[in-house]
Amino acid sequence: MNVVFSLRKDQKSKNGLAVIYWYISHNGMRSKKASSGIRVYEHLWQKKYASGQNSKPINDGLDNLRADLTDLFNQYKSTISHIQEIADFYLKKESPQISMLDLYDKLVEKRSVGVARGTITIYNNFKKNWLKPYLKSIGNLNMEARHFNYKHLEQLKNFMLDSGKIKSTEYLEKSLARVKAAVKLGYSMELLEKDAVAQYSLNIKHKKREYVYLDIEELKRFAELTFSEREKHLELARDLFLVQCYTSLSYGELKDFNVKKNHIETDDWEWILQKRGKTNGIHYIPLLPEALELLKKLEYNTTPTANHTYNQNIRICMYRARIDKYMRSHFGKHTAGAFFLNSGIDINVVQKVLGHSSIKTTEKVYAKMIHTWGVKNEFDRVFRNK
Structure with a gap:
């Protein structure tokens, strides 16, 4: 069995880091490519390994991945019909599916740096007062984020509007935009295979906002x-x-x-x-x-x-x-x-x-x-x- 690594050059981050993908081959069979979750600068990638003074942690991670796949292969080689099964065993073991609520928490954690405490309170209150009750109302409180799509976002919007408690369309728009941002974050972190709400248009008609003050x-x-x-x-x-x-x-x-x-x-x-x-x-x-x-x-x-x-x-x-x-x-x-x-x-x-x-x-x-x-x-x- 052989583990092959390659660089996904078309998925670079803003900092220029690209993801290292892997696949395994054996007796003419190949598995599908999968992400290692490890990123490296393109100019430091040397086909099979990373170069540079600070490359040791990256190469150690690849070596660990190779060792884990080899152990799985040695354990199941007598029972499998295709090498893809080994890749599936590994991915199922290493990539538990994240729930929508946990993914939203990751967004809050990411955005909590350098912002006012009240802003984070607004994020958390939205989860408590709207996101959790909506998921509970459809009987899927622990919905996996990979199953959340534009239909659910539309239902969430109607759920909030039908309550009669939303006085500001601006709050509604910002709240739904945060849910979209959470899904986008999950995709960028490779926790999701696709961003299922990226093309969804919020289509919210804004009421004229009144700014109250004392003369x-x-x-x-x-x-x-x-x-x-x-x-x-x-x-x-x-x-x-x-x-x-x-x-x-x-x-x-x-x-x-x-x-x-x-x-x-x-x-x-x-x-x-x-x-x-x-x-x-x-x-x-x-x-x-x-x-x-x-x-x-x-x-x-x-x-x-x-x-x-x-x-x-x-x-x-x-x-x-x-x-x-x-x-x-x-x-x-x-x-x-x-x-x-x-x-x-x-x-x-x-x-x-x-x-x-x-x-x-x-x-x-x-x-x-x-x-x-x-x-x-x-x-x-x-x-x-x-």
């Missing part, structure tokens, strides 16, 4: 609310939300704020240094007097309650301030963007403060929030005095 008058009424001694929890929610409105911090950033790590003082300004997950960079946020006063009042302890309780308390405060808008913690960042732009801050600076990786995001979303009061102030400044 200057609403922000003033919200800040002027008073509370009794028994309503300290509401006062805390009000103060924390105002910090968000004046700094653009998200709920997660507010929760993780550490005065020693995130706060510095210079001659002219006090700053918040915040690492933003989407850009993975440190952003400098000047502390306005309103935000600084609130932080001192809170003694720099900005830990909110659980997000759903925090949002509930924010909405109670909104009701008391006669603000007829459905608010949640993330809209504090919306308000910050609108507040900065309407106050005359250049949009390129607003982009940096908000932590957007592209100016297009700021232009698309926040530039639309410039309200009439911002226009009025600017026209007053330029024309009325004249």
Whole structure:
């Protein structure tokens, strides 16, 4: 029996690594080619082995593969009718089929590097609230990923829509795109023979997204609310939300704020240094007097309650301030963007403060929030005095 290795040059990774394939031959019979899972640079491959100073682990892996196949052949050679059976024994032994849920976990693991904690929470919540219930609804909770195809993706989309709980088509699209990405990852890692959903079009009609924020008058009424001694929890929610409105911090950033790590003082300004997950960079946020006063009042302890309780308390405060808008913690960042732009801050600076990786995001979303009061102030400044 002979084990033959060859390089699959048409399946290179972005780094230029190609997969080494193998087949076995015996008495004029040959098995089908199969992947070894070992990759090597094309210029370092010498027909039967890898060359170069760091090639030993690669060649050791090939030697181990050859030894395993030889052992199988010696064990079953008297009972097989074709050499392909030896290859099948090996592949069945070495390549257990991965489930769809486990494959999704691999995607989460791959994407968890350098992103905000809240993003990973969204990934995990989708698996818990939608992917697992869908697989359970079709009676196949442990479905193997190789059986998942475009029909299942379409069923998953309808399963989510029929629940009546999906308020954002953007969330639906991103969720299904993650499932597609998981299948694509499985194919790239050679856990799957094909990407069965690559050509599937999501075909989702988007609803117009409304970006809610407080204008200057609403922000003033919200800040002027008073509370009794028994309503300290509401006062805390009000103060924390105002910090968000004046700094653009998200709920997660507010929760993780550490005065020693995130706060510095210079001659002219006090700053918040915040690492933003989407850009993975440190952003400098000047502390306005309103935000600084609130932080001192809170003694720099900005830990909110659980997000759903925090949002509930924010909405109670909104009701008391006669603000007829459905608010949640993330809209504090919306308000910050609108507040900065309407106050005359250049949009390129607003982009940096908000932590957007592209100016297009700021232009698309926040530039639309410039309200009439911002226009009025600017026209007053330029024309009325004249």
